[in-house]
Amino acid sequence: MLRIPDLSLVSNRLRLIALCVFILSLQGCAVMKNIQDKFRHVTSHPDKEIEKIDFPVAKGEDVIGRLAVVRLEKGDTLPDIARHFGLGINAISAANPGVDVWVPEAGERIILPLSFILPDAPRKGLVVNLATMRLFHFKGDGTSMVVSTYPVGVGTEERPTPTGQMRVARKATRPTWHVPASIAADHRKKGDILPAEVPPGPKNPLGEYALYLSKSGYLIHGTNKPASIGLQATNGCMRLYPENVKKLFNDTPVNTPVAIVNQPYLIGQRNGVLYMEAHTPLENSDAGELEKMHAKLRTIEKKSAGTLDWKKVKEVQSEARGIPVPILAMRQGSETEAPEPLEVEHPDALYGRPEIPELKLKAWYVLAADVRDEIEARRLAAIINHQGPQIPARVIARDSGFRVLAGPFNDAGEAGDAVKRLKYDLDIDGIVIDPARKRQASPLPGTAHRTERR
């Protein structure tokens, strides 16, 4: 007798098998994902390169770039790392609080804040945010926009960079610096007599390229002091690293609009997540900036489905690390966890790092300091090395302490010039070491016989 199977039973069994297969396959996916994650974690190597200047800007998005980390090597300084990765000294210091700028520990992991929230300004031409000390050059139209961004040095508290709308009036390569009367007077007070104009060359603070703005007397230019990028050190101009100003100069036609804003608190969106970036406001910042940002956040919170974590907002604001931090998911399913920074390989050579020539017996030197503490000596040598133009300096270890020796110099004139600069710029009384007398130290006329720093 032919047995007719119960079709409903078969169907139930099939359903059960299918369900089991489905569950197992899901498990398999999860397991694979774990394995892949682990594999990625175990075998991940630091990336060789990271984008630091040019970034695409997606429509409706305000956050560009990505955070990265690099492990320091012996002899690194934060200004050297900053320059290599297209950052200012302000940005790298704020992102890495507590790290010694000049003598950081080898092996320390340094955050490279290469993610930026675009300033709240029309995305056209050049936009400079004084508070973040960054220039943004917008290129292309609304459909495919690219932004190039560079760190800048800006005006001091006494001579601030003006905000407002202007344009590039003209451009010049190898500009001559016509010394303003106020700067000449400042130098005269220190006993340094400046000429009426400084021709192109290593002593010219404008560097090799200059963009003259429509607001008279204000320029975007290069520099002979690259370590000043990310500082309030100019007389109102904006200075860029030499390698950056060259690119900006070539990319920027005359009449390009220039907007200068001062926004220490930035908010923007990326992938349905609201980010906030806070910087320490400049001394002359508008006190209402914080209130403006809070008002914006309240409006956004009302419109969105989520609730804003105001404690986090306050934390980001008080820490002021200059890093975009996710604070609110604007869409359901958006991830508000901060993305992992990219591990970047330490480059073989840091771009623009000051080189120290080898010691030569028949050269002139300047003894800049004689101290007991090694860190102090290394810090001073690094600061002297980062002067513009560079004064090469090294630390010589002795039984009783450490000496900071500037040089080698070819002749007495070069050594004397270094002594003057050490005195005018760093208030150091250097002692010239004459190669003919080898171990005898002879001070230059007019300099004190001591090596302490004042």
Added chain:
Amino acid sequence: MKKGLLLISLLLVFPITMIGCATTSELEKVEAQQKLIDAKADQALQDAQAAKAAADAAKLKADDATARAENAEKAAMERERIADEKAKKADAAFQKSMKK
């Protein structure tokens, strides 16, 4: 009659003598015990005094160590403060030197 009295007297004297003997030996025993206890007390006192002296010395040592640790901490903090100050001073000088 006399004999009877003598016997009675003897009967009385013997126990009394026996009691006296017993009291003397016990007294000696007590005295010896007292001496022993006294010696033990002396020892205990000495031990206690020694322990107190040791404790006092240890306390002094601990106080001294605490004071030294506090001083070392203060000195370290002072060194750190001086180093921080020097670093800040150096940074300020550097920032000034970066002006035109």
